[in-house]
Amino acid sequence: MIKRFILLLVCFTVVFGVFLPQDIGLAANGTVTIAENTVNVRNGPSLSYQLVKQVKKGEKFTIIKEQGDWIQIQLSAAKTGWVANWVITKTTNGTTTTGSGSSNKKSAEANTDQLRVRSGPGTNFRIIGYLNKGQAVSVTDDNENWVKIAAGFEEGWVAREYLDFNNKSTTTSKEENNKKSIDTGFVTDTLNVRNEPSTTGSIIGKLAKGTSISIYSKKNNWIEIKYSNQSAWISADYVQMGTENQQTNPVNGTIGTVTASNLSVRSDSSLNSAIVGSITKGQKFTILDEKNNWFKIEYTPGNFGWAAGWYFNKDKATTPELAKDSKVTILHNGTNIRKDPTVQSNVLLRANEGESFQISSVKNDWYEITLPNGTKGFIAGWLVTTNGTGPGINKQGAEAYLRSKTIVIDPGHGGIDNGATGAGGTLEKELTLRTAYLLSDKLKAAGANVFLTRSSDSFLPLPSRVRLASVHQSDAFISLHYDSNLNRSVRGMTGFYYHSYQKKLAEYVYNSTNAQTRLKSRGVRTGDFHVVRENQRQAVLMELGYLSNSAEEMTLTSGQFQENAATGIYNGLARYFKDK
Structure with a gap:
């Protein structure tokens, strides 16, 4: 008995002696308490760094160190991360300070005119307003492609590339901070990104067809862009100037019905234009032209003007006549x-x-x-x-079918389980988490109840993932993965289900995602995977491409593909619930 007591006393002394000094040292730096509902923790001191975890309001963490507007915190025994100082309260030596960042530390400004502000992070969300070049906004949330901002009208989301941030990392040069874009464009084909304006420059990445870019300078036949928060160069031969989705589009006589009680008509397609008249709810007008979601109408006989298109309903019965080449x-x-x-x-x-x-x-x-x-x-x-000139499918309004639905997103692997390793070293566990964050933001903006099986680089057993679908009584369970094969030429996307009742969901999600990303289609098939086999809820497992194929790996890790994959899954879910 005495030996046992002595042994316990020795163990306690060792543990106390080893760990207490560390805790005291950390505590001396103070603690932070999360002040916002959901806060992104990143792996470096800037908004450009990758997300490592999302933390909730009220959670407390020990401060490791501070750098500029950012604080490094201890997330777990072996993991740290960085959080912005304007979304926390800090306690040091008994003194608590709230929102320790100054007022301009979470601001940005538009670097282009007529920048669309949307109700959610994606082009499939409705437009709620516009920003003009130089207009300042407050940043309230963000992901790698979209930024949530507070402007004069309300909160909304804008594409990250069209904002210049005032809260740059302190390691970025002052000259780079002040550099403004001179134009915009979009990529017309898959394009190499190089570290210098020459074909002899090292390839540091790729841009997918359709990617929007901000242009910072031109040299010979090369264009300077920002890539992974650094200066980079692409060939001008594969860039079309201007913003593809902000072109003027004639509407060919479609009728629109006013939904606002009193709507101003302006001299041009901008909130800054002079008011030339007004119209009221229920009035119908022929839409003569459309520009940046503003409609040109004849508001009184012989008088023409522009009104905000988001206050109109287009009458489906008046779809223009089909042209012969449609x-x-x-x-x-x-x-x-x-x-x-x-x-x-x-x-x-x-x-x-x-x-x-x-x-x-x-x-x-x-x-x-x-x-x-x-x-x-x-x-x-x-x-x-x-x-041709035929009518398009209207993809708006997905929010109506996703609102109040419960979606469990399962980013495959995590922690000690890396999953597949790409030809260039990409870890599947990191890529699935990127996709999950983007998809989660879109679904939340649509009013869905979203739960992630993991929100950081942590390991969770397969039964626990399935259990979350049951606990939350999910309407859909989406497991995200990236594939690998010893044959490095294999590529493409595959969707899996196990039970027959899961097939419909799998087909909707897969078809929409594959069409959005345009990867090689490997189809929808049954798969004996635990997370779908043992799942009594609607579930699908998506293999979103092959990391073992070096060319496909480069595509899969691009911001454009990640955005398209998340959008495809989002649209697929909306269509599934619509037709259910």
Whole structure:
């Protein structure tokens, strides 16, 4: 008994002697308490660094050190992270300070005119206003592609690349901080990013087709951009100047109904333009032109002006007449053409990538097309591209179908389980978490209840992941993964389900995501994976591409692909709930 007591006393002394000094040393630096509902913790002292965890209001952490506007905190015994000092309260030597950052430490300003502010982080969210170049805003939240801001009208989201931040890392030069973009553009084909304006420069990344860019300077036939928060160069041959999705688009006589009680008509398509008239709720006008979601109308006989398009409902019955060249082109092999505009309808024909069909009409999210034998069939709008001047599928309004739905997002692997390792060293566990954060932000903005099985680099057993779907009574469980194969030429995306009742969800999510990202389609199939096999809720496991393929790895890690993947899953969920 005495020996046991002595042994316990020795152990206690060793533990006390080893760990107490460390705790005292850390405590001397003080603690922080999270002051906002959800706060992003990053792996470096700047908004440009990758997220490592999201923490909640009221959580407390020990301070390790401070750098500029950022504080390094102890997240766990072996993990640290950085948090902005304007979203915490700090306690040092018994003194508590709130929002220790100065008022301009969480601000930014628009670097382009007519910058669209949206209700959520994605182009599929409705436009709620505009910012003009130089207009200052407060930053309240962000992810790698979108920033949540507070402006004069309300809170909203804008594309990160069109903001210049005032809270730059202290390691960034003053000259770089003050550098402003001189123009904007978008990439017309997959494009190498180099460290200098020459084909001999080292390739430091790739940009996908359609990626929007801010241009900082031009040298010979090269354009300077920002890539991973540093100066980089791309060939001007593959860049089209201007902003693709802010071009003027004629509307060809569509009728719009005013939804605001009293709406100003202005001399131009801007909130800064002079007011030339007003219109009232319920009035109908022919939309003569559309620019940046402003509608040109004849508000009184002989008088023309512009009104905010987000206060109009377009009448579906007045869709413009189809032109003779209006066609759809199939994106993937084996695409179903159905008898009626629903996924439950009989399949009339399976079409392959590149085949084109004449459009007869549009019904909700479906195109009615003419088949080679002269009969009519229907193809889902998210499985095709269109040419000619035919009407497009309206992808707005997804929020209505996602609101109050409970979604559990499962970022595969984590902690001691790295998952697949890419040809260039990318860890699957990190990439799944990036995708999960982007998807979570979109779903939350739509009013969904979102739960992540892990929100940091932590290990969670498979049964525990499935249990969360049951505990939260989820409407959908989305497990995110990236694939690997010894044959490094293998590429493409695959969707998996196990139970027959999960097939419909898998098809909707997969088809939408694959169409959005345009990766090689490997289809939807049954898979004996624990998180879908043991799941009694609706569930799908998405393998979003092959990290073992070096070219595909570069695509998968790009911000554009991550945005497209999250958008595709978001749209797929909305369509699933809409048709359920």
